[in-house]
Each structure stands twice: as C-alpha cells, then as structure tokens.
Amino acid sequence: MERDTCDAREASSSADIQNSWIEAQDSLKTRLVTEDDFRWQLPTTTTGTTTTTAIGGGECCFGVLKYVGGVDISFAKDDPSVACGTLVVLDLQTLEVVYDDYSVVTLHIPYVPGFLAFREAPILLQLLEKMRTCDHPFYPQMLMVDGNGILHPRGFGLACHLGVLANLPTIGIGTNLHHVDGLTQSTVRQLLETKGNLGEDIITLRGDSGRTWGAAMQSNPGALKPIYISVGHRISLATAVKIARMTCKYRIPEPIRQADIRSRDYLRKHQLAG
C-alpha cells in the first residue's frame, strides 16, 4: 500500500482515456442510422383532436406512436458524484406519464464536454434494460434524451450513444448549444430573429462545412431561448422536429421535462441531496 507522491506512473492519463473514448464513439458510430427506421407511424394532428393516419381505411398495420420515453439525470447538490437516473414514458395523446423508474448511483466518471455519454449512458441503459427484460407493455417506441444527438464534435452525442446501444429511435434535445462547425449562439439568435419576422420559429443548424447538425426551435411562444433538436438514432431530423413539437407543452418537451422534474424530486424526497 505504498502511497504515491506523484502521478508520474499513473496507469493511464486523461488523454489516454479520452483517446479510448473517441475510439469507442467512432466504433459505435458505424452503427448509427440517421433516417427514419421504425414501424410505427406518427399520429396526424387535426384541429383540436388527434387522429391516426388512415391505412386502407382500417386499423394501422404497425401501430401508431403512443409510448414516448424520456430520460434525464439529476445530481445531489453537495455531492456531484451522487446521481439519480430517471426514465419516464408518456402517452403521446395525453402527454401523461404512464411509467417512471429511478436509479440512484455513485458516478465515478467525470463530465467531460463531448463525452457525456460515458458518464450518463450506463445508468440510463440499465433503466431501459430493466423495463425491456420484463416485457413491460409501456416500453417506449422511441426515446427523447436530455443531451445532443449528432450535434456533437464527432457527430455522436449521448442521444446517438443511447440509441445505438439500446437499438431504439432517439432524439437529442439540448438546452444550450454545443459549439460545433462554426455554429454559435449569436448566429443562431440572428437567424431566429430573421426567421421570426417571417413567422417561423425554427431554423436549420447548418455549419460552415455545409453539414446539417440539427435545428434550433423556439418551442415556447414567448421565450427567445430555443431548444436544440438533433437526430439521435433511427430517426430523421424532420421527424424529430415533429415529435418535439408534438410533445412541447412548455419550452422543454414533456418527456424530458418530466424526467427532469421527477429526477430532482426523487433525490429530494429520499433526502439524498443533503
């Protein structure tokens, strides 16, 4: 049990770890699907009521999107390593929570920008797996994630990571812009302002390279601050935006908002926050 007085012989430096993380991201990224790849269909909303798209006049062959999942993690105020992962499932028609589950763990991996998944994905995957292995009838048909999808330095954020590993369609929702490919808050603000005069509340996030990274949407009529929507896995940006719109009761899409609120409540109620 010799006590080291210096870090010279550490097994791996943080640079080594980050390089291994980059390799893992690049490897998982080969399995990423950025187009619609699911068997359900979106409900089509008409004025006031929600109806399903008619197929052959009868019942839909593959079902309609009904169970939308949301995941988030909150942290204890005094100890940032104590985290509560939360999975909720909402009924898309009513936006009511029909399932929720929580897992409090101690995290040993720090948050490093660009590598959020290595800190947060394990606990969230565990919650999904628990639900899937018991064949829960409300297992989500798709998942909304608090964090970006392809809007990420290497095009593989938390939403992609979770989508690939859980083999679920996912959408990334960010509250703040992770600057990538020349995109900045000020450019987004300017573009939204211009679009706003034309009655639009959304812009496509196109970087200097010409690549489309996602969309910025002013989901709350009054507020200027947008949310950042990006493709996670097995879903197109157009579909992701539609679903984000359908689930926005307030600024943050309801599945994520509920996961966020309940996650924090859970820590409070269990007096794990201090």
Next chain:
DNA sequence: GCGACAG
C-alpha cells in the same frame, strides 16, 4: 495565447 466546451 485566449476563448469555448451538451450535462
């Protein structure tokens, strides 16, 4: 060298 950097 300096700033930026999802949660």
Next chain:
DNA sequence: ATCTTGTCGC
C-alpha cells in the same frame, strides 16, 4: 449539472 424565493409579467 447545482447553489436559490419571491417576484414581475403575459
């Protein structure tokens, strides 16, 4: 992410 109550406003 978290520390934090009420408060101003639509």
